[in-house]
Amino acid sequence: MITTARRMNTSGLNQGTSGNLSQRVEDGFLLTPTGMDYDALVPEDIVLMRFDGSHEGRRAPSSEWRFHRDILARRPEVGAVLHAHSMFCTTLACLRRGIPSFHYMVTTAGGADIRCAPYATFGTEELSHHAVEALEGRKACLLANHGMLALGKDLAGVFKLAVEVETLAAMYWRALQVGEPVLLDAEEMGRVIEKFKTYGQQPALKG
Numbered sequence: 001m002i003t004t005a006r007r008m009n010t011s012g013l014n015q016g017t018s019g020n021l022s023q024r025v026e027d028g029f030l031l032t033p034t035g036m037d038y039d040a041l042v043p044e045d046i047v048l049m050r051f052d053g054s055h056e057g058r059r060a061p062s063s064e065w066r067f068h069r070d071i072l073a074r075r076p077e078v079g080a081v082l083h084a085h086s087m088f089c090t091t092l093a094c095l096r097r098g099i100p101s102f103h104y105m106v107t108t109a110g111g112a113d114i115r116c117a118p119y120a121t122f123g124t125e126e127l128s129h130h131a132v133e134a135l136e137g138r139k140a141c142l143l144a145n146h147g148m149l150a151l152g153k154d155l156a157g158v159f160k161l162a163v164e165v166e167t168l169a170a171m172y173w174r175a176l177q178v179g180e181p182v183l184l185d186a187e188e189m190g191r192v193i194e195k196f197k198t199y200g201q202q203p204a205l206k207g
């Protein structure tokens with residue numbers, strides 16, 4: 001948890017202490033504490049939370065514990081959730097623009113686009129509701145005037161996806177500076193989604 005949280009800083013995903021990270025465990029989930037510098041974190045600072053919203057440990061959980069809880073409760077395939085105010089995702093989110101099918105790699109977030117959830121005040125049930133809805137059939141979304149969310153089966157997967165989504169946001173933003181990017185059609189995005197099901201899988205070694 002701490003290693004991944006620190007990688008959020010060094011990779012530039014995090015701006016200040018704004019990000020947070022959770023990981024499913026047997027009887028609930030682990031969550032980063034509120035307002036703490038990740039460089040100073042020790043294991044005892046990580047908060048153990050239950051799905052009823054109660055928590056254990058010496059620190060108060062991230063103020064965004066609700067969307068971590070609700071996503072992990074509704075998406076059994078998800079083992080880790082990452083939230084950040086990364087520069088380019090947040091820039092697009094402030095324009096209330098999602099990321100459309102401008103590049104085939106958008107499918108790494110699960111579908112033909114990455115949605116932008118409507119705005120609600122941070123830490124609220126309403127924001128959590130919007131996030132869960134925008135993540136329907138997806139592994140990432142933007143949060144209007146706020147930031148981004150990525151889902152993964154584990155910490156390594158969620159970190160990798162968050163970096164990919166931020167990279168796509170940066171590319172889309174840059175393309176928008178020059179003109180209106182050409183979008184790939186639904187048929188092509190469907191083809192890419194099919195292709196990715198076997199992409200990167202090495203054949204079994206012979207002999």
Ligand SMILES: [Zn+2]
Pocket residue numbers: 018064083084085122146147
């Ligand atoms: Zn936030």
